[in-house]
Amino acid sequence: MHIPDGFIGPGVSVAAGITALGGFGVALRKTHGYLTDRLVPMAALVAAFVFAAQMINFPVLPGMSGHLLGGVLAAVLVGPWAGCIVVSLVLIVQALLFADGGLSALGLNIVNMALIGAVGGYVIYRALFRLGGSRASRVPPCAGLAALISVPLAAMGFVLEFALGGTVESISLGSVFWAMLGANLLIGVGEGLITFLVIGAVMRSRSDLVYGSPTFGGARSEELVS
């Protein structure tokens, strides 16, 4: 899902860059009070895990692969805003060191995978979690389902950016929309499964470290959805 240089024109890329910077600023402010001794090691571990997991492309269709985005996974473990910082840092390292994701597209990729994927994904998680009574046993399935939804949602971010700033005009937007939606729903199934399993494992061993769980032992920032 990493957008390379050239797909999206400079106007929309700059606008996305400004949005990403703004979002990063909000995330820093929101995490100022609660990113304490409890959360910092967890955030570091989640960043390393998401970086490693994003290297694992799994086959989805003949000729197409997908990999974990990790937005909901990070957000449920360390909170939406710290999760946004974690995913942004992974994207920055990938673009600056590994030529994965264009430099001019960094803002676009942060908007799609950190802001939409982590913060947006957490909003979906909270809504799902509260829908059926906030019991701890519902944390992994709700996280998995939110993760599934977050992948096509991030893909829709790309479709919107492509519609506004795509560099080729002769392409049918409808076909890009349906192709991105379909492909990323399939990848979302993998994202949901991995998120469900990882959150489930952490809930069984240290549920006090899971920000999105009622068993969380630390302080929370202002809730996104009250």
Add this chain to the structure above:
Amino acid sequence: MVFFGVGLLITVVIAAVVSQFASTQPDSLMYVAEQGGFVNTAEAHALDQSPLAGYGGDSESRRVVAGVAGVATSGSSSARS
């Protein structure tokens, strides 16, 4: 401490071992770009000549770089924690 040790170990194994079996097929965006006929609008990355680019290219070095990068990232996170 046990939790973070085990978490880190799993991360290192993913980075160093599982990454060797990762699919090299294009991801959803590059696949759709190929099918839609706009994949050629992608420009070369400014750092494409770097030995780390694309986690080390398509050859054997990719596996080595991916593994080392993953381990280094995991290691730095353990230093911070």
